[in-house]
Amino acid sequence: MSDRRLPSSPGFWRSPLRGPWFTSVLGLVLLAGITVLFVTGLVSYAAYNPGLTPVNDQTPGKGILGFYLFDWPTRPRWLYRLTQGVHVTLGITLIPVLLAKLWSVVPRLFALPPARSLTHALERISLLLLVGGGLFEFVTGVLNVQLDYVFPGSFYPLHFYGAWVFFAAFAVHVALKLPTALRHVRRARGADGEPTPKREEGDLVSPRPDPPSVSRRGALWLVGGGSLLLFATTAGRSFDGPLRQTALLAPHGGADPGTGPGGFQINKTAAYAGIDAAETSEEAWRLVVTGRTGTVRLGRADLLRLPLHSSALPIACVEGWSTSDQWWRGVRLSDLAALVGYGDADGVPDVLVESLQRHGAFRRAGLRANQVRDPLSLLALYVNGEDLTPDHGYPARVIVPAAPGVLNTKWVARLTFGAL
Amino acid sequence: MITPRIARMPRLPRFLRTPSAPRARRVPRPRRLPLGSPLRLLLLACSFALAGYAGVRLFAGDWRGVALWFVGAALLHDLVLLPLYAAADRAVLRAAGRAGRRPWVAYVRIPAALSGLLLLVWFPLIAGQVDRRRYLLATGLPPDGFLARWLLITAVLFGGSALVLVLRLRRAAKHRPPAVH
Numbered sequence: 001m002s003d004r005r006l007p008s009s010p011g012f013w014r015s016p017l018r019g020p021w022f023t024s025v026l027g028l029v030l031l032a033g034i035t036v037l038f039v040t041g042l043v044s045y046a047a048y049n050p051g052l053t054p055v056n057d058q059t060p061g062k063g064i065l066g067f068y069l070f071d072w073p074t075r076p077r078w079l080y081r082l083t084q085g086v087h088v089t090l091g092i093t094l095i096p097v098l099l100a101k102l103w104s105v106v107p108r109l110f111a112l113p114p115a116r117s118l119t120h121a122l123e124r125i126s127l128l129l130l131v132g133g134g135l136f137e138f139v140t141g142v143l144n145v146q147l148d149y150v151f152p153g154s155f156y157p158l159h160f161y162g163a164w165v166f167f168a169a170f171a172v173h174v175a176l177k178l179p180t181a182l183r184h185v186r187r188a189r190g191a192d193g194e195p196t197p198k199r200e201e202g203d204l205v206s207p208r209p210d211p212p213s214v215s216r217r218g219a220l221w222l223v224g225g226g227s228l229l230l231f232a233t234t235a236g237r238s239f240d241g242p243l244r245q246t247a248l249l250a251p252h253g254g255a256d257p258g259t260g261p262g263g264f265q266i267n268k269t270a271a272y273a274g275i276d277a278a279e280t281s282e283e284a285w286r287l288v289v290t291g292r293t294g295t296v297r298l299g300r301a302d303l304l305r306l307p308l309h310s311s312a313l314p315i316a317c318v319e320g321w322s323t324s325d326q327w328w329r330g331v332r333l334s335d336l337a338a339l340v341g342y343g344d345a346d347g348v349p350d351v352l353v354e355s356l357q358r359h360g361a362f363r364r365a366g367l368r369a370n371q372v373r374d375p376l377s378l379l380a381l382y383v384n385g386e387d388l389t390p391d392h393g394y395p396a397r398v399i400v401p402a403a404p405g406v407l408n409t410k411w412v413a414r415l416t417f418g419a420l
Numbered sequence: 421m422i423t424p425r426i427a428r429m430p431r432l433p434r435f436l437r438t439p440s441a442p443r444a445r446r447v448p449r450p451r452r453l454p455l456g457s458p459l460r461l462l463l464l465a466c467s468f469a470l471a472g473y474a475g476v477r478l479f480a481g482d483w484r485g486v487a488l489w490f491v492g493a494a495l496l497h498d499l500v501l502l503p504l505y506a507a508a509d510r511a512v513l514r515a516a517g518r519a520g521r522r523p524w525v526a527y528v529r530i531p532a533a534l535s536g537l538l539l540l541v542w543f544p545l546i547a548g549q550v551d552r553r554r555y556l557l558a559t560g561l562p563p564d565g566f567l568a569r570w571l572l573i574t575a576v577l578f579g580g581s582a583l584v585l586v587l588r589l590r591r592a593a594k595h596r597p598p599a600v601h
Binding site: 119230250 | 453454455456457460461463464465466467468470471473474475477478480481482484485486488489490491493494497498502506513522525526529530533534537538540541542544545546549550551554555557558559560561563565566569570573
């Protein structure tokens, strides 16, 4: 046991930084941060309205894990932009804290005996779920943001079910450790500054520490500096203009894909979706609207003869980036519902929106009645004063306040009211 | 605040107690793993049940791949990444110590840590791992320039650190009492 060459020996770990105060401070930061991540993650899941139609549901086997689902509102119109921006940006910002926390407790991974009691053995197994689950969530999230889909399966079920496995371990870890962490931090505050930990305070304190090369506070400053750097090079992807230029290393940061009215950020170009210019031409394209009284087919010219309305709405993606408000102009979804027999504003039903896109998730999307009814919800024909560009969904796209980007279907071919 | 120590369990009514073996027949048994705190045990059981409920769904697809990622993430971090950066840090400290410049180590450590952090988080883009065609088709922009931007940020970090070091050394030199001739 006393062989200092083995990591199971406390003497193997030499850093004078490790100790209960350092770990407790990092743990409390993660407690607050991960709680926000978990809540905004669940909120994002609800924003897809997975309970509305199987079309929206990437995790049909969720069972009781969807217990809290609610009808996603349309106000405030920047709601998803805020919650998902916080989810992704905060997640990236917390990475240095997570790494530092794991570093601070790594001697415990090797501690012997493997188990002092049955409870202790189970606690250690639970820690595998905590560390494995936490890293799994952060890694899948960070890779998805970078469009590097190397993980084993679809992002939605992996990140969603992984989050619940992680949360189960996280919750019990908090329940078991929070009192200790609070005690250590309180004691330090009472002692007016970071305490000099004694060996008996826990196995985290090295019994033969190296001379310090940085103070504990200095190390925390470095962790905070890392978080600040990641924040400063990421947060800009939630804004347009010069702020976006500051997101130097993140996708959808830096430059916009184009210039002019339709130059703003794109998620899935027309080429990606396999949209042929021939099928979106004035002569070829017809919008098929179906409802109680039958089916109506409308060309773009027919749509332009309907009352046109404007809404200023952002595009907000599950990947955490968003645009500022764009100025959309088109036909209200509720007006289109009225064309096929749902004239009474209160009787507006759900709608299934189908795109010209033939493959890929979310080529079809369901919108709930409250989203259809909202006067800001449009089948947009123009953006920022000009025709939609092909990449933004020409000839027509849906734009709904507060909805996740993928539910704002582009290249719309068919609207079926009351089908869900 | 919850007290971590559990209050002594109330004594159960007689009919719920486990009957104890007659004293005369008690023989020394091999030591078993003690149970530990019953409250902790309950909390852990609850956590495992929830994790199991979600885990069944997590593993419903490519369970081997998911298990590999789940456990692999923990192992890769604890047994590869952490020892690597700890060893690198120790090497820098030792080299600085040998050169008699141990106080200078922060000026290398901080920019290196920050630059390494950016590399770790944005590795797929910086290393050009992302499927170029798909990225271009999805965003309308090529996944270029990330390596160059990371290198520039790294240059700024190290350059800024060097500048701070020079300024501090100069200020220290000014405040030092003049050498006796």
